[in-house]
Amino acid sequence: SRELFVLTYGALVAQLCKDYEKDEDVNTCLDRMGYGIGVRLIDDFLARSAVRKCRSYSETAGMIAQVAFKMYLGVTPSVSCSSAAGNEFSLILDKNPLVDFVEELPAERASLCYCNLLCGVIRGALEMVHLAAEVTFLQDRLKGDAVTEIGITFLRKAEDRKHKRN
Secondary structure (H helix, E strand, O other): OOOHHHHHHHHHHHHHHHHHHOOOHHHHHHHHHHHHHHHHHHHHHHHHHHOOOOOHHHHHHHHHHHHHHHHHHHHOOOEOOOOOOOOOOEEEEEOOOOHOOOOOOHHOOOOOOOOHHHHHHHHHHHHHOOOEEEEEEEEOOOOOOOOOOEEEEEOOOOOHHHHHHO
């Protein structure tokens, strides 16, 4: 359940910080764990949401924000396209339930990407529907930014996808 996940997530990150000295190693581990979750979660998402196939990257980004985030975290990020090519999007979270019980990151953990698990989940789920993407945190309220922003860059141009189907 969402509540159990949110409550235990902090303990998971704290344990990883004990296991790894470098923030980069913790970030990598969180991303890898999230990727594994995303690979498995996509089947549940498709079965429970009854969504239709997305026809564009814009539609896909909207589906992630409006359906997946709402379904699994109870929040709906806003979506903005940040490239003329139409393959880069930002998910902007006004509220991030994973940090509900976190005041701030310790000074010695300044490069920790506390919610990096989310990037892995999105990347893993997209890969399972044959959409290669780079997913990264662009802004983080835990690091003093005004908002929490996740960037999604689809790695193939829209034209490449159309040609592969034909």
